[in-house]
Amino acid sequence: MATPTTSPRLDFGEPTTPYTAYAGIDELHSLQHPRSKEPGERTFIVATQVMELLFAQLRQEWTLAQQALRADDLPAATAALRRGLGVQDVLVGSWDLLATMTPVEFSAFRPYLGEASGFQSYAYLHLEFLLGNKHERLLELYAGHPRVHAELAATLHGPSLYDDVAALLGRRGLTADAAGWTEVYRGGDDGTHHRDLALLGELLLDVAERVTRWRQRHLASVKRTMGAKPGTGGSSGLSWLRKAADQDVFPELWSARNDL
Template sequence: MSIRRFVEDGVESFEAEIDGEMIQWDKGLSYARHLQTEKLLSAQVPVTDKPDEMLFVIMHQTMELWLKLVLHEARIAVAAIQADDLGHAGKTLDRIATIQRHMIHSWEVLATLTPHDFLTFRGYLRKASGFQSHQYRELEYLLGNKREDLLLVHADDAETHARLSAVLHAPSFYDEVLKLLARRGFAIPASHLERDWSRPYEASEAVEDAWLAVYSDVEQYWDLYMLAEKVTALEYYFQEWRFKHMKTVARVIGQKQGTGGSAGVNYLVKALNLSFFPELWAMRTRMVAPKAGGNYADGGAP
């Protein structure tokens, strides 16, 4: 076997026949250099010699990577909505939904960690907890769950605290969607277009009326209707992720207190009652089907 050396675009390059294929590589950008695999694969540093800790570490590291991508895509979606580019926003929201479904299914990997497996190393984790995930907190803030007290756990990290504080005090994803509705002529209250963005969102009957109008005439408001469904899916999958998280924790530790001091499963159950986009859910109850056809009660054909 021989390797052919040549220069391409000023970079020393190589070519060889491997497994019947002519494979090329160079001294420029390699797969490992592009993906930083050396750093990535050296980032798993268990605090014990217990074999099941590696699963726990990798599971949470990959979840953090997906959270990073969701945040990246969500910012793109916000920019597209601000620019009234609903086609681009919709494409990005579709990608986020696909990522979310993957994140939901990934809990099943952690669920293979039995209570016995986890207890072999849980005590060594001390107070380390998912409650301290600054990316999860940033995503919640970005989507609209604004709670300033949640910043306290990040007080000793000035850079992270500043970034989270900036997101806390900026309009959320949903706030930008409501601004879009206002630009389209819907009567969104001034109190929901300019306010203290760090305060928790309060549902508005006028906002609910606006969404009801969109869903009552989907042909006229097709792009807004499709956006609304993708926004609803964002919360739908987020809540499914929360539920799967809660059930996985229940399966592994039962009703024990969380390592970070929370109520564990009971705390996660409370999170299931939170809603990022309340009017999009409440409006569905008010929708009615148009009356058509015969009186089926008298035996008439449908």
């Protein structure tokens, strides 16, 4: 006997649907304001806004991972990092929206950006600080925005994600350098210890690889759309992005590979 189907409810007696109200859809769709007639500008704005939301989500997951590491709750820490991997994958894929934009299309609206640059994103700066890429002078960007400045300063001066991993290893009697990770991967004296830490190490490398992929996609997209022109925010453009893309994330874990 066929199972009867029920049509979705259509009348809620409200000026909007529960979906629209819950997710703030009206507000979301009111946030795109292209300044040129180039259709690609709206794509650029949408991609930028999507990345901003994902940066904030990733910051939440990494912060939860830090809190769990401090509580010696490794399952909760690894769960947060795994959720973050999904966010990172979408972040990397977000470059697909911009990767095929031609130089002519980008040049048509680039002047409207003025000095605006993704480098100025405070959500992204939080992630860089959490990764240990800390530069005090970057706080100057938000000297006139007390709330953001205070939050960035707290992240800057607080432990990085790797600092909390190092503290966990220290409580286990291990160092957080290449030698310590070599011992973790080899399983200690009898080859059976530290399995949970070895899994954490591999998860951290998953995080590191995705950070590098995001940076590489950024570099490739900029190279394709604007070549070697200086960045809108005053950076050298490609050379600055290339330096970031070549920087290893969690270098101690990569160095341990040389000894295994």
